[in-house]
Amino acid sequence: MKKKRLWFRSALLAILVIAIGYTIYNSIFEESGTYIKKGDKAPNFVLTDLNGNRVELEDYRGKGVFLNFWGTWCKPCEREMPYMQRQYETYKEQGVEILAVNVSETNVSVKNFADRYRLTFPIPMDKQREVTKAYGIGPIPTTILIDKNGKVVGRTSESLSEKKIISFMEKIKP
Amino acid sequence: MAEISSTLLYGAFMIYLFSTLFFAMSISDKKHEKAAHTKKWGKIGFITACVGFAAQLGYFITRWIASGHAPVSNLFEFTTFFGMMMVLAFIILYAIYRTNGLGVFAMPVALLVIAYASMFPKDISPLIPALQSDWLKIHVTTAALGEGILAISFVSGLIYLIRTVDQSVSSKKTKWIEIVLYSLISVVGFIIISLAFKGAGYEASFEIMNDQNQPEKIVYDMPAIAGPANGEQLDDSFGPLFSTPSWMNGANASIKLNTFIWSLLSGAILYGLLRLILRKRIAAALQPKVRINPDLLDEISYRAVAIGFPIFTLGALIFAMIWAQEAWSRFWGWDPKEVWALITFLFYAAYLHLRLSRGWHGEKSAWLCVLGFWIITFNLIAVNLVLVGLHSYA
Amino acid sequence: MQSITCECGHSNPYGTSLCQACGKPLDSDVEVLSSMRYEGSARRSQTYKKTFVDHTWNFFSSVRVGVWLIIIILVAAAIGTIFPQETFIPPNVDPATHYESEYGTLGLIYYLLGFHKLYGSWWFIILLGMLGLSIIIASLDRGIPLYKALKTQRVTRHDQFMKNQRLFSVSEEAELEEIKYTLESLRYKVREEKGNLFAEKGRFSRWGAYVNHVGLIIFLTGAMLRFFPGMYVDEILWVREGEKASIPGTKSDDGQYYLENKEFILEMYDKEEKKFNSALSSVDGEVAKNYQSNVTLYKTTPNHTIGEEPELIKVKDGEIRVNEPFKFDSFALYQTDFKLNEFSKMSFELEEKATGKKFGKLTVDLHEPEKKYDLGNGYRVEIEEYFPNFILNEQSQPSTVNNLPDNPAFVFSMYSPETPKGEKAFVGIQKNIEAGENQFKMSFAGIETKDLTALTVRKDHTLWIIALGGVIFMIGVTQGLYWNYRRIWIKQNQDGVWAAAHTNKNWYGLKKDLDFLSEKTSLIALVDKESDTK
Incomplete structure (x- = not known):
């Protein structure tokens, strides 16, 4: 009888403490919303790039994908572009692709920008923000790292240093 | 229709005044004819209160017809309605307990509320899109009824304190009772001073930079004791003695603070005069007039909370949440008005739990009822006037 | 820990102060009246004090602790309204500097202590959690013994129990049938045993407190679930007039929803309108009458890939106004904002x-x-x-x-x-x-412009839980506060007929019942001990 009571009390208290703890964990570490995060399968998408080519994410299965969301008007995006270009040239051979999704800008602006920085990686144009919305992109730049199996292995919204980009490339190298 | 409506409201006000007088007569101290006398005048007072309520209900209905929406959409209409709900709450509790003394205090408080309401702009205003919902009438009327009933617990608690607190020596308790009475008198002060300056047509103008950094002219209708924050005086009228702190950022915060200071000052003068005439504390002067059984008063105030609490919860929290879900897409957003409704709820929940403990009946309980009413009035007035939020329609 | 057997033969759990059956005080120093709150039943928390778990349990079982938690939450909530919360400050400012520049040193302190996002802070959640804990434990500890005690109570009560009730009288004689008849006419449920009577009314009101606590717990659970991923969607959608856009958060295996903004309408009140003339002339600018988006909802085919030109199938047309959201599936779209003439x-x-x-x-x-x-x-x-x-x-x-x-x-x-x-x-x-x-x-x-509408996209799977909690709370609180549990005992003793009465609240009402009873029968009016002492 006494044993049973102790068990009951302990169980009830434990359940409540876990519930409260998990709630706090969620309130601190999970931002609300439905965005794509580490561990999720990267949703497939189809866009046309700056040069008019069709880009489909699934076609890159087997390769690591450095998926970057950016805009010409965003200073931190601009800062990381030359680094991305340089590392693209290094890692392209090793099976890592950069997809720099432009968030709803005009071809004129993006073309000028790409020419200025001599960007050679594909720039899919997300005119209608469909991909941006589906990936729950808030502030840009946001970079999502996808491994060869199409799984998201990292997500960050910071402006990247060249060193950081190298470490990301290493991480998703097949 | 609008004229009939205001006439009815004016009529209701006068009838309430008479009702107060009749209740006062019922407890006048002629011992030999006690029972019959009390019964007779109490009955007359009660009937008068009911007639007044009917008249005010007439005001409410006619104004509704005139404006096309439930007249609870601005501060004048809401506060008037709150006064009406206090009268209704009094009628309900009088019907249960038949205590004339309650009328002597409840009716004047309701009168004060209605008079205070009439200081706000009385124009029939159109509904902004956010208010165009059936929930406006459902939420606001239920919440006001709950608050009206809870207000009666304050009245009853106050009578309890006047009746029982020892007035032979000055103590902390007697001081607090005087403060409560003084704040009620300040409302009278506010009404008198507003009418006086309005009658004299007083105006003082200031120029301030508003949120969009545009110059804006604001006009005081009372001499400026508290000027606007960073304001420039445009005429050579009196004052200001100091500027309103910039963190008070409701609409026209400085004017409201200034009015508040004037109310306190005029209240102080009125209070001082009363003290001079009575030559004792006001509560001490009132004490021999109220001879109601303290137990009964305690029960009335508890009963008022017991009746008012569920209605308040329904109106001010549950209906409010349903409406917020429909209008703002979330049932709860920690808007200051919502938070203060929750605070009111929590406070009375604490009160109800304390009633379970020994030692919290009677006097302590009465103090809590006074404090509870303070929270309600704070939410009705200060949250709209001082804090920013979605409810600042005024 | 043994059970206590009363002289009436009933066996009570350890810690009981009044016998569950006959009401005899089981200890010499028990005060009957104050024990009546929970029928003198053993509050379990008071009886087992051993392990850490028991100590924690006992702590949360106390009403005093519960009241303190309510007061702390109340004060914390009030502090949160002194300055605007983070969600109410302009979106483009840095809160770190905003509070100080706007409200001075006090604002800085407010910010540093984390009060600018108080309601989502870990300590506020802990406070609410502790309140939940207190509600559950205190209810279990009181509700169950109370239920048992009220169920086992007998018609015949111990003399000491009777004598110590607040309302009590001894009459020389009384006609039992008459009393029974009168009480039944007052809608009491009357039981008889060996010439003694027990009348009760409104026992169910005693369960009100526990019912409303169940409601509160359901409500709090619902509120807690909102922190869990996938329980709700809260997105904003801007659509230009004449354009279609995918609705964020609405993609599923059978397709993605799209919305077309056919027209955005902004209407103002006519200043000349007689009804509102005086109110409108006293404000600068115009007063808005209506914000409305006329929309069409579409859905893509199931195999739609994000970014691809969608194949859209029309679902339905709709009008969205403030206070009138547009609903489909478990989603709702709310008119939130607009931008004219882009x-x-x-x-x-x-x-x-x-x-x-x-x-x-x-x-x-x-x-x-x-x-x-x-x-x-x-x-x-x-x-x-x-x-x-x-x-x-x-x-x-x-x-x-x-x-x-x-x-x-x-x-x-x-x-x-x-x-x-x-x-x-x-x-x-x-x-x-x-x-x-x-x-x-x-x-x-020349220039051409378009209007934009902003809609909030919401899905909330916790709503029904919250609503259920609210309904149960209201039922419980009404049940507990609008009714009360009145009991009257009549016992035939050697020196006459004893009568005692008790209610959990609203003594005035009980006294009216008793006055009616003594008026109709030969029973002497019951005397209120508490009034006498004053």
């Missing part, structure tokens, strides 16, 4: 400055300008650069704030048979800067 197209004419002669018109789609505009006869214009929202940056270089065409500006190259190398000009709103002396210029020839 630039969408700008027209220019190529003009020879000297003669004013024009050589053709071009219309630039501000969302997708062409690179080249051929005007025929050897005249053409190229867009070298485009700044949708023009600004001079820190290096005094032309640049754009963002990708919204709020202040469009261009660098044009103008070609003509006379100027085959082209002439450059920077053209913006009321700006025209030439590189050198140009022969031609771009003259402004």
Whole structure:
């Protein structure tokens, strides 16, 4: 009888403490919303790039994908572009692709920008923000790292240093 | 229709005044004819209160017809309605307990509320899109009824304190009772001073930079004791003695603070005069007039909370949440008005739990009822006037 | 810990102060009246004090602790309203500096202590959790023993129990049948045993407190679930008039929802309208009457890939107004914001400055300008650069704030048979800067605008739990506060007929019942001990 009571009390208290703890964990570490995060399968998408080519994410299965969301008007995006270009040239051979999704800008602006920085990686144009919305992109730049199996292995919204980009490339190298 | 409506409201006000007088007569101290006398005048007072309520209900209905929406959409209409709900709450509790003394205090408080309401702009205003919902009438009327009933617990608690607190020596308790009475008198002060300056047509103008950094002219209708924050005086009228702190950022915060200071000052003068005439504390002067059984008063105030609490919860929290879900897409957003409704709820929940403990009946309980009413009035007035939020329609 | 057997033969759990059956005080120092709150039943928490778990349990079982938690939450909630919460400050300011610059040192302290996001803070959640814990444990500890005690109570009560009730009297004689009849007419449930009577009314009101606590717990559970991923969607959707956009958060295996904004309507009150004339003339500007989006809902085919041109199937038309959300599946769209007259197209004419002669018109789609505009006869214009929202940056270089065409500006190259190398000009709103002396210029020839509507997209799977909790709470609170549990005991003793009565609240009502009883029967009116002492 006494044993049973102790068990009951302990169980009830434990359940409540876990519930409260998990709630706090969620309130601190999970931002609300439905965005794509580490561990999720990267949703497939189809866009046309700056040069008019069709880009489909699934076609890159087997390769690591450095998926970057950016805009010409965003200073931190601009800062990381030359680094991305340089590392693209290094890692392209090793099976890592950069997809720099432009968030709803005009071809004129993006073309000028790409020419200025001599960007050679594909720039899919997300005119209608469909991909941006589906990936729950808030502030840009946001970079999502996808491994060869199409799984998201990292997500960050910071402006990247060249060193950081190298470490990301290493991480998703097949 | 609008004229009939205001006439009815004016009529209701006068009838309430008479009702107060009749209740006062019922407890006048002629011992030999006690029972019959009390019964007779109490009955007359009660009937008068009911007639007044009917008249005010007439005001409410006619104004509704005139404006096309439930007249609870601005501060004048809401506060008037709150006064009406206090009268209704009094009628309900009088019907249960038949205590004339309650009328002597409840009716004047309701009168004060209605008079205070009439200081706000009385124009029939159109509904902004956010208010165009059936929930406006459902939420606001239920919440006001709950608050009206809870207000009666304050009245009853106050009578309890006047009746029982020892007035032979000055103590902390007697001081607090005087403060409560003084704040009620300040409302009278506010009404008198507003009418006086309005009658004299007083105006003082200031120029301030508003949120969009545009110059804006604001006009005081009372001499400026508290000027606007960073304001420039445009005429050579009196004052200001100091500027309103910039963190008070409701609409026209400085004017409201200034009015508040004037109310306190005029209240102080009125209070001082009363003290001079009575030559004792006001509560001490009132004490021999109220001879109601303290137990009964305690029960009335508890009963008022017991009746008012569920209605308040329904109106001010549950209906409010349903409406917020429909209008703002979330049932709860920690808007200051919502938070203060929750605070009111929590406070009375604490009160109800304390009633379970020994030692919290009677006097302590009465103090809590006074404090509870303070929270309600704070939410009705200060949250709209001082804090920013979605409810600042005024 | 043994059970206590009362002289009436009933076996009570350890810790009981009044016998569950006959009400006899089981200890000499028990005060009957104050024990009546929970029928003198053993509050379990008080009886087992051993392990850490028991100590924790006992702590939360106390009403005093519960009241303290309520008061702490109340005070914390009030502090949160002193300055606006983070969600209410302008979105583009840094809270770290905003609170200090706006509210001074107090604002800084407020920010540093984390009060600017108080209601989502870990300690506020812990407080609410502890309140939940207190509600559950205190209810279990009181509700169950109370239920048992009220169930086992007997008609015949112990003398001491009777004598110590607040309302009590001894009559010389009384007609039992008469009493029973009268009490039944007052809708009491009367039981009889060996010439003694027990009448009760409104026992169910005693369960009110526990019912409303169950409601509160369900409510709190619902509130807690909102923190869990996937339970709700809260997104904002901007759509231009005439355009279709996917609705965020609505993609599933059978497709993605799209919304077309057919028209955004903004209506103002007519200042001349007689009814509101005096109110409207006292405000500057106009008063809004209606914000409305007329929309069509579409759904894609199930195999839709994000970004692909969607194959849309019309679902339904709808109108969204403030207070009138548009609902489909488990989603609702709310009219939240709007933007009037966003630039969408700008027209220019190529003009020879000297003669004013024009050589053709071009219309630039501000969302997708062409690179080249051929005007025929050897005249053409190229867009070298485009700044949708023009600004001079820190290096005094032309640049754009963002990708919204709020202040469009261009660098044009103008070609003509006379100027085959082209002439450059920077053209913006009321700006025209030439590189050198140009022969031609771009003259402004009109602008087209569009309205935008902003809709909040919501899905909330916790709503029904919250609603259920609210309903149960209201039932419980009404049950507990609008009714009360009245009991009257009549016992035939050697010295006469004893009568005692008790209620959990509203003694005035009980006394009215008893007055009626003594008026109708030969029972002597019951005396209120508490009133006598005052």
